Amino acid sequence: MRQSLPRVPKDRIAVVIGAKGATSRAIRKAAGCKEFNIDSDSGDIDVIWGDAGSYDPVKAMKLPDVVKAIGRGMAPDAAIRLLDDDHFFELVDLRDFVGKRSNQQRRVRARIIGREGKIRKLIENLTQTQISIYNSTVVLVGEEHGLYAARHAIEMLAGGSEHGSVLSYLERDRKRARIEDRSLDAFEEREDNRKESSGFDNLVPGLAEISQERRNRRMRASQVDPEDDDAVTAMMDLADDESIQWGEE
Numbered sequence: 001m002r003q004s005l006p007r008v009p010k011d012r013i014a015v016v017i018g019a020k021g022a023t024s025r026a027i028r029k030a031a032g033c034k035e036f037n038i039d040s041d042s043g044d045i046d047v048i049w050g051d052a053g054s055y056d057p058v059k060a061m062k063l064p065d066v067v068k069a070i071g072r073g074m075a076p077d078a079a080i081r082l083l084d085d086d087h088f089f090e091l092v093d094l095r096d097f098v099g100k101r102s103n104q105q106r107r108v109r110a111r112i113i114g115r116e117g118k119i120r121k122l123i124e125n126l127t128q129t130q131i132s133i134y135n136s137t138v139v140l141v142g143e144e145h146g147l148y149a150a151r152h153a154i155e156m157l158a159g160g161s162e163h164g165s166v167l168s169y170l171e172r173d174r175k176r177a178r179i180e181d182r183s184l185d186a187f188e189e190r191e192d193n194r195k196e197s198s199g200f201d202n203l204v205p206g207l208a209e210i211s212q213e214r215r216n217r218r219m220r221a222s223q224v225d226p227e228d229d230d231a232v233t234a235m236m237d238l239a240d241d242e243s244i245q246w247g248e249e
Contacts, residue, residue: 001048001049001050001052002046002047002048002049003046003047003048003049003060003063004044004045004046004047005045005046005047005063005064005067006045006064006067006068006071007042007043007044007045007071008038008043008045008067008070008071009043009071010043012043012070012071012072012073013038013040013043015070015076016038016045016067016070016071016076017038017040018076023070023076024036024038026076026080027063027066027067027076027080030059030080030083031047031055031059031060031063031066031083032054032055032056032059033047033048033049033050033055033060033063034048034049034050035047035048043071045067047063058085059083062082062083062089063083065082065089066079066080066082066083067079068089068091068139069082069089069132069139069141072091072132072134072137072139073132073133073134073139074130074132074139074141075130075132078130078132078141079141081141082141086143086144087141087142087143088141088142088143088144088147089139089140089141090139090140090141090147090150090151091137091138091139091140092137092138092140092151092154092155092158093136093137094108094109094136094137094138094158095136096158097155097158097159098158105135105136108157108158109133111157111158111163112131112133112138112154112157112158113133114163119157119163120133122167122170123150123153123154123166123170124150126149126167126170126171126173126174127142127146127147127149127150127153127170127174128142128143128146129141129142129143129146129147129150130142131150131154138154140154145177149169149170149173149174152169153166153169153170156169
């Protein structure tokens with residue numbers, strides 16, 4: 001099967017190819033395709049896959065995002081991680097916030113990057129994502145939750161929010177995620193303890209089976225048809241460990 005991928009900007013063609021074709025070979029190997037062909041003049045890319053079942057269809061769906069991320073300034077190693085099941089791709093177009101005015105785009109890019117790249121690095125560290133800024137676009141790669149928080153932070157900055165407000169949002173989001181993770185871990189631990197707990201039934205050999213049999217008899221008794229004489233007689237039969245005590249009130 002032949003698949004066409006997004007065209008790469010001319011100034012990023014060499015990055016996709018890599019030194020002596022190293023990057024294109026790494027992409028082909030990670031994706032599992034038979035051929036990864038890039039036109040070094042136009043930037044057009046097409047991929048040839050094997051027969052159905054010989055490759056991962058999820059990677060085939062994600063491969064265009066890998067090429068798009070590299071074409072938009074992302075380092076190849078970070079972009080190839082998109083082929084992992086838990087990594088995803090987001091693209092924010094700054095033109096949606098400031099239009100086509102190049103001076104406004106530069107202003108927003110500077111706000112996202114920060115002095116000496118400090119703001120971008122803080123966002124990456126707080127969300128565990130990779131961020132690349134290329135012309136009017138911001139590309140983000142990471143796991144689902146962190147990716148959502150990072151995208152929201154970029155959109156806040158592009159919309160005019162102060163750096164302090166954005167970083168406070170990311171700090172709160174990270175604390176909330178930690179609390180949720182701890183709650184989930186505690187719940188799973190309680191479930192495991194419940195399964196592994198050795199109650200009184202387990203201390204006496206055979207007691208658990210007897211208790212279960214009594215529960216089963218009560219269940220059967222509750223389902224007996226009173227018009228069925230044989231079923232009523234069977235229900236009334238006492239087990240070896242059961243007896244009736246008669247007495248006056």
